[in-house]
Amino acid sequence: MHATTESKSKAFIDGSRLITESCVRAGADVFIGYPITPANLLYLYASKRFPTMLAAPDEITTLQWMAGFATAGHVPVTATSFPGYALMVESINMAYMQELPMVIILVQRLGPATGTATCGAQGDLSVVYGTISGGFALPTLCISSIDDCWDLSAKAVETAIKLRTPVVLLTSKEMVMTLLSYDWSKLSEIKPAKVKTFDGKAPYLPYAYNDSLVPEFLSVTQKEHQVRITASTHDTKGILQNTSPEAIENTKRLQKKHEKHISDYTFFELDEQKDADTLIISYDITAQASREAVKQLRLQGKKVSFLAAKTLFPIPHEYIEIASRYSKVVIAEENLTGQLRLALFGMAGRKGVTGVNGIAKMISPIEIIEEVLRNE
Amino acid sequence: MNNISFLTGSELPFCKGCGHATITQNTEKALQKMGIDLLDVILVTDIGCHGIVDKSFLTHTVHGLHGRSVALGGGIAAAISNPTKKVIVFVGDGGATIGMQHLIGAAHLGFDMTVVVHNNMLYGMTGGQPSEFTPCGFKTPTLPEGSNKAGYDLCELITAAGASHVQRVVGIGDYSDVLVNAFTAKGFSLVEVMEICPSYGVKSNPGMKLSKLVEDSGLIIKTFVSEKDKVYSKPVNPNPKSLISDKFEVTTKHTHNLSKPVSIMLSGSAGEGIQSAAEFLSKAAMIAGLNTTKKGSYPVTVGVGFSASEIIISPEQILYTGSPIPDVLVITSVDGLNYARAAAGKMKGGILLIDETLEAPTTGAQVIKVPFRERVGARNSAMYSIFWYLNHSNIFAMDALKDVFMGNKISEKVQIETMLKF
Numbered sequence: 001m002h003a004t005t006e007s008k009s010k011a012f013i014d015g016s017r018l019i020t021e022s023c024v025r026a027g028a029d030v031f032i033g034y035p036i037t038p039a040n041l042l043y044l045y046a047s048k049r050f051p052t053m054l055a056a057p058d059e060i061t062t063l064q065w066m067a068g069f070a071t072a073g074h075v076p077v078t079a080t081s082f083p084g085y086a087l088m089v090e091s092i093n094m095a096y097m098q099e100l101p102m103v104i105i106l107v108q109r110l111g112p113a114t115g116t117a118t119c120g121a122q123g124d125l126s127v128v129y130g131t132i133s134g135g136f137a138l139p140t141l142c143i144s145s146i147d148d149c150w151d152l153s154a155k156a157v158e159t160a161i162k163l164r165t166p167v168v169l170l171t172s173k174e175m176v177m178t179l180l181s182y183d184w185s186k187l188s189e190i191k192p193a194k195v196k197t198f199d200g201k202a203p204y205l206p207y208a209y210n211d212s213l214v215p216e217f218l219s220v221t222q223k224e225h226q227v228r229i230t231a232s233t234h235d236t237k238g239i240l241q242n243t244s245p246e247a248i249e250n251t252k253r254l255q256k257k258h259e260k261h262i263s264d265y266t267f268f269e270l271d272e273q274k275d276a277d278t279l280i281i282s283y284d285i286t287a288q289a290s291r292e293a294v295k296q297l298r299l300q301g302k303k304v305s306f307l308a309a310k311t312l313f314p315i316p317h318e319y320i321e322i323a324s325r326y327s328k329v330v331i332a333e334e335n336l337t338g339q340l341r342l343a344l345f346g347m348a349g350r351k352g353v354t355g356v357n358g359i360a361k362m363i364s365p366i367e368i369i370e371e372v373l374r375n376e
Numbered sequence: 377m378n379n380i381s382f383l384t385g386s387e388l389p390f391c392k393g394c395g396h397a398t399i400t401q402n403t404e405k406a407l408q409k410m411g412i413d414l415l416d417v418i419l420v421t422d423i424g425c426h427g428i429v430d431k432s433f434l435t436h437t438v439h440g441l442h443g444r445s446v447a448l449g450g451g452i453a454a455a456i457s458n459p460t461k462k463v464i465v466f467v468g469d470g471g472a473t474i475g476m477q478h479l480i481g482a483a484h485l486g487f488d489m490t491v492v493v494h495n496n497m498l499y500g501m502t503g504g505q506p507s508e509f510t511p512c513g514f515k516t517p518t519l520p521e522g523s524n525k526a527g528y529d530l531c532e533l534i535t536a537a538g539a540s541h542v543q544r545v546v547g548i549g550d551y552s553d554v555l556v557n558a559f560t561a562k563g564f565s566l567v568e569v570m571e572i573c574p575s576y577g578v579k580s581n582p583g584m585k586l587s588k589l590v591e592d593s594g595l596i597i598k599t600f601v602s603e604k605d606k607v608y609s610k611p612v613n614p615n616p617k618s619l620i621s622d623k624f625e626v627t628t629k630h631t632h633n634l635s636k637p638v639s640i641m642l643s644g645s646a647g648e649g650i651q652s653a654a655e656f657l658s659k660a661a662m663i664a665g666l667n668t669t670k671k672g673s674y675p676v677t678v679g680v681g682f683s684a685s686e687i688i689i690s691p692e693q694i695l696y697t698g699s700p701i702p703d704v705l706v707i708t709s710v711d712g713l714n715y716a717r718a719a720a721g722k723m724k725g726g727i728l729l730i731d732e733t734l735e736a737p738t739t740g741a742q743v744i745k746v747p748f749r750e751r752v753g754a755r756n757s758a759m760y761s762i763f764w765y766l767n768h769s770n771i772f773a774m775d776a777l778k779d780v781f782m783g784n785k786i787s788e789k790v791q792i793e794t795m796l797k798f
Contacts, residue, residue: 009625012659012668021619030455037676049616054454057481061447064440064478068451071438094441117676178697179655180669181662184620220436221456223415228430230439239431240439285697292695362698 011184016041016176018149018184019105019169020049023077026157027192028103030054030069030076032062034084037117038173039107042079050077059084063091063104070100071229073195073219075161079105082124083114089131092166094231096132096254099207099215101160101167101195105153108172108284110360119360120173122284125339128168129313137258137314139163139265142170144287144308146182149175152267152310154190159265161193163257164214170312172334174285174362198225206238207250213257258314267310270322276303278372279326281319283309283340286332286363293332293368304372315343323353332356332368378411382434389428393578395547395571396426396494403464403492406555410462417462420449424468425501426494443467443474446491450482453489457610462559463489469509470499472530476508479530479566483537486563486606492555493530496571504576511593515580527593534566535600540607541565542600546587562605570595626662629779632772634666637690639699640765641719643712644758646674646683650708652786653758654685657766660780661689664772669697673715682715689771702726705741706765708748708757713737729765731757744768752794759786763795 020042031046031053047053052074056062059080066076080088085106095102106128110119132138141156143149149171156169198204198216204225209215220227228238233247241247269287271294282290287308294306307322323329323344329352331341338355345353356363356371382404390396407417417435421427423442430437440448449465456463472479472493479491497514499505504517509527516523535542541561545554547569558565570590572578581589590597640657644650651672658668666689673684686699703726707713713730717737720728724740732745746764748757759781766777781787781795 009622009627010662010667011624012626012655012662013624017619017624024616045619048613049619051613051616052611053613054611057477060444061450061478061481064444064447065451065454067440068448068453069455071448071452072455074455090441091444094444098438098440118674174671174697178669178671179658180694180697181626181658181667187620220418220438220452221458221461223413226415226434227436228439229437230430231441232439238437240428289696289698295695361700362696364698364700365696 010181012179013182013184014041014177014179015143015146015149015171016045018146019143019153019176020045022150022153022190023103023157024049025190025192026154027161027194028075028077028157030066030074032056032065032069032076032078034059034062034080036081036084038109038120038177039079039081039105041177042105042107046077046079059087060091063088063095066102067091067095067098067100070095070102071220073221075101075157075195077103077105077157079107081107081109081117082111082127085124085127092131092138093133095166096136096138097231098229099164101164103156103160103167103169105169105171107176108170116360118173120285120334120362121359122172122286122334123339123359124170125312125335125343128170129343131168136255138168139165139258140168140170140311140313141265141267142283142310142312143175144269144283144310146180148310150187155265155267158193161195162214162264163261164195164217165258170284172285205236207234208236209253213253213260262314262316265311266316266318268316268318269308269310270306272305273298273303276305277326278328278330279305279307279323280330280332280368280372281307281309281323281340282332283312284334286334289363289365290332290368293365293372296365297369297372302373309340312340319344327352329353330356330368330371332363334363335359378408380408380414382407382414382417383432384434386432388432390425391574393574394425395496395569396429398547398549399492399494399569400429400432402550402552402555405550405552406559409552409556410559412462416460417464418452419464419466420445420452421466422471423501424471424499426466426468429466443471444478445471446475446478446482449489450478450487453487454608454610457488457608459488459562464559465489465491467491467493468500469493469495469497469507473508479534480537483534483539483564483566486538486540486608488563488607490558490561490565490567493566493568494571495568496573496577497527498573498576500573500576504573504580511589513592514589517576517580520580529595530568531566531600538606539564539566539601540604541602544568544570544595544597544600546590546597547571548586557602561602563607626659628663628665630664630773630776632661632664632666632691634689634691634771637688637692637694638704638771639702640687640689640704640706641684641699641702641716642687642706642708642758642761643682643684643716644708645711645754646680648683648709648754649756649758650683650685653762654687656759656777656780656784657762658687658689660777661772663776663779666691666772667694669694671697682711684712684715704765704769705729706761707731707734708761709754710734729761751797756790760795764798767798
């Protein structure tokens with residue numbers, strides 16, 4: 001009999017609870033939702049926790065309402081899955097061009113199409129990567145553990161606010177719906193981020209920018225300065241242009257803005273072992289299986305390193321540098337085609353880079369261990 | 377009345393003779409008549425010829441996607457919820473077609489805004505294609521034989537959807553008072569302005585007069601509804617409580633006998649308490665000082681078919697929450713048997729507890745038949761199965777499970793003694 005030496009408390013919770021609370025503490029104040037499995041717990045918690053919660057009639061309306069709220073100075077959040085995300089894509093482009101802060105939590109499930117709503121997956125990476133027309137960077141953070149539900153959700157909101165941009169917070173069914181025992185006594189403090197507003201004198205140019213490349217915001221609720229917000233190619237005044245040099249510079253700035261600040265939203269976990277020749281890379285729910293695989297491999301005496309990619313897009317250059325140090329790279333992800341592998345190494349791939357892939361079930365530590373030890 | 381210029385004064389960006397220009401001019405005049413401040417007005421436009429007018433306005437302007445200006449403006453109106461502000465949305469008949477749901481929804485909810493529909497009966501910006509508003513017989517460059525169906529009667533639709541104020545007007549001359557009535561209405565208002573596109577409509581239908589066209593189409597020029605005052609107000613949660621609460625905490629009080637993780641799969645029928653039983657077992661494990669994870673599997677329609685849950689109980693931190701081959705499989709019904717047959721087949725050891733009325737599936741596990749359903753009935757069979765399993769396995773103190781059971785309202789309906797007969 002294992003006697004209990006101390007009486008300690010743990011919470012019995014799911015990740016959705018932490019994500020919702022974290023978003024609110026980080027400064028999000030409106031949740032607009034359209035129900036979809038497996039994002040429904042987020043919807044439920046948001047209805048209790050957010051200062052304002054609206055039930056939208058569809059996912060296009062969801063994003064449009066979010067943009068409307070953001071135009072009025074709010075920081076909106078929604079949660080969806082692929083079918084809803086697909087409907088949102090044009091509107092995410094709109095908010096991206098308009099430079100409105102918002103967070104879209106994308107809870108992955110098995111596709112294609114409606115697929116299996118109650119089965120997890122990591123199949124939407126390529127869709128998210130290609131969300132913005134022109135290949136522009138859409139900041140995408142991905143939860144790789146229950147701790148991340150808290151830490152990374154706040155960072156998603158903070159990034160959206162600081163860069164005035166939509167941010168995708170990627171996760172999946174088992175990450176947000178699994179109940180588990182969790183010691184939340186060490187949750188870090190979250191301070192709300194604030195939208196940087198224009199406090200100068202007229203004229204206010206809605207898309208004028210300084211070295212930060214982030215224009216200062218004014219809400220359409222104030223009466224001091226005229227605000228023009230637009231999704232079409234525009235100049236610093238926010239007036240629609242064809243392809244004037246000023247307007248195209250503004251469009252290029254959208255990409256440069258995200259590149260310039262990438263170090264502020266680069267998050268990853270690197271667990272390197274000296275003399276290891278193999279690196280396991282993973283993200284989302286499979287990062288947990290990978291951590292278990294690393295633990296077991298090391299117990300067996302196999303030297304192995306691990307990278308949990310938490311910032312997925314734009315891809316931090318650190319990932320490429322880290323991977324280049326290893327002759328063998330195993331990328332574990334719950335999809336058929338190796339979407340992170342493709343994003344990191346392209347169609348040409350790289351010698352020594354392989355994947356552990358599968359659908360319709362969680363990838364197990366055993367599968368990852370077998371791939372690491374293959375040909376040894 | 378004020379004399380504020382709401383327009384920049386530069387030439388309007390429309391073809392000669394376009395009705396869109398009269399809407400712009402009447403809008404300015406209506407706003408002047410209202411005496412509203414320039415920056416109390418938020419003009420929302422989208423894609424189509426009408427949408428390029430925002431650069432001519434000195435109000436706040438927001439320019440969005442084709443057909444979505446009503447939803448975008450709705451979001452702004454909902455966020456502001458301030459009657460001193462005026463959200464005006466311009467949309468074309470093409471945009472109203474693609475965004476019909478937004479129009480119906482905004483009217484239904486009563487968003488405090490006015491939509492001015494620029495109905496020139498075709499898509500003007502893209503070459504004159506017919507919209508769902510194109511009247512019967514009306515020709516366009518891509519429909520030279522003329523439309524063979526009537527267009528939407530938008531005003532009737534939006535009135536039925538619950539708008540406060542709806543009016544249709546022919547877009548000729550001074551109709552600023554019509555706009556004043558709409559702009560000052562409380563809640564959702566809509567004005568449909570009938571026009572003919574000078575570039576495509578007039579050329580494709582030579583000699584056709586706008587008023588005759590409207591009359592022949594059966595669309596009535598009138599006020600459909602007025603002076604309703606259904607106004608949406610932003611819902612504000614008066615007392616949002618933190619989701620981090622000690623009521624979700626479980627304190628260790630009992631002991632366990634586990635030295636390594638055990639994975640348990642409960643598989644039964646929806647409505648027979650599988651998920652609750654799994655949560656009870658998980659919480660009880662926590663009371664006994666163990667770590668736990670609990671996942672659910674069920675069809676999308678949660679009320680029928682199988683219901684299964686995977687539980688891991690471990691003295692160590694649990695990283696991987698899957699359990700491809702369970703150590704313990706509990707099957708309480710036919711649905712559960714069918715769902716878990718594959719898992720049972722993979723088991724090379726462990727135990728399989730199965731209701732005695734069921735035929736055991738092929739498995740390498742030790743099979744134990746238990747009269748779960750006969751002892752406590754179908755509804756409580758899953759709950760009973762975890763008591764039975766814990767008694768059998770003794771992985772942790774039974775008192776922990778008793779504590780969870782007695783702390784739940786189920787104990788008011790089900791005597792715990794029935795759970796403890798083995």
